[in-house]
Amino acid sequence: MTMQSFPLTRLRRNRFDDATRRLVAENRLSVDDLIWPIFIREGGGEPTEISAMPGVFRSGLDGLAKHVEEAAKLGIPALALFPATPAEKKNAQGTEALNPENLMCKAARLLKREFPQMALLGDVALDPYTDHGHDGLLVDGYVANDESVEVLVQQAVNQAEAGIDIIAPSDMMDGRIGEIRMALDEAGLINTRIMSYAAKYASAFYGPFRDAIGSSGALKGDKKTYQMNPANSDEALREVAMDIAEGADMVMVKPGMPYLDIIRRVKDRFEMPVFAYQVSGEYSMIMAAVRNGWLDHDKAVLESLLAFKRAGCSGVLSYFAVHAAKLLEG
């Protein structure tokens, strides 16, 4: 890098006015970068607010089209669907995940009919459906890998057949991407995309989400035998490498803001479309500070999202997606 020293160079010159700052901006956030995660429950009535996530609602199937309308109008390209399964439909095997009439499948069919231009992400993992709250099947108290993969593959095909465009396995079992790709292809679903939660950490920041889908009370123990140790970074690259080799079209790092270093390493190494999940705890953290009058909501939201672009992301899953899209629209 050649550079004149001061006073020939004054880096503040390019920050002198708004026009120049806009011209030299290296990254930009646009509505095209946003994926909006939504929580769905059975039934009707007004959407119910999630207590630790002010401004985030669980929508009944009946009101779902209305709930999503604004996001569609704003041009948000994709939604990620998360079902809150009633306790009586949960069991140890999470069999409701395979029901073609489950909440996720019904929501997918409804949304594809109402908003065909929007891509739908389907989270593949058993935790919304198991009474123990784990993402896979328990064998002697351990989340068994290969047995879980067999079920996750069926869950993925079930979702894709209902209209889910992008299968997003969040379970962190080894080898599931390859098995899911083969099963989708065998079912003729060759264009169903896979966005793998490739580097997903065992994080404290998922707390409010587990309340939102009703798995927190149920969860026995933690997810440390399958989700990654927050201490590790090289291991994230191995996770991503394996998922790409198995057929992932896009990869994800999760959570977001505490793991921007991982995003950058993944982008530099693999030159793949990388996504981040700005998770529930990150949302709650910003909202809590805003509610205390400690942060400016709109500025904090846009800065937190732009940081993902700078780190190398193609896009971000964010509970702020609709609000951010409105701000970006001007």
Ligand SMILES: NCc1[nH]cc(CCC(=O)O)c1CC(=O)O
């Ligand atoms: N497989 C479940 C799943 N999919 C997305 C999230 C978290 C999302 C968030 O916190 O916003 C989780 C929680 C978990 O792994 O326990």
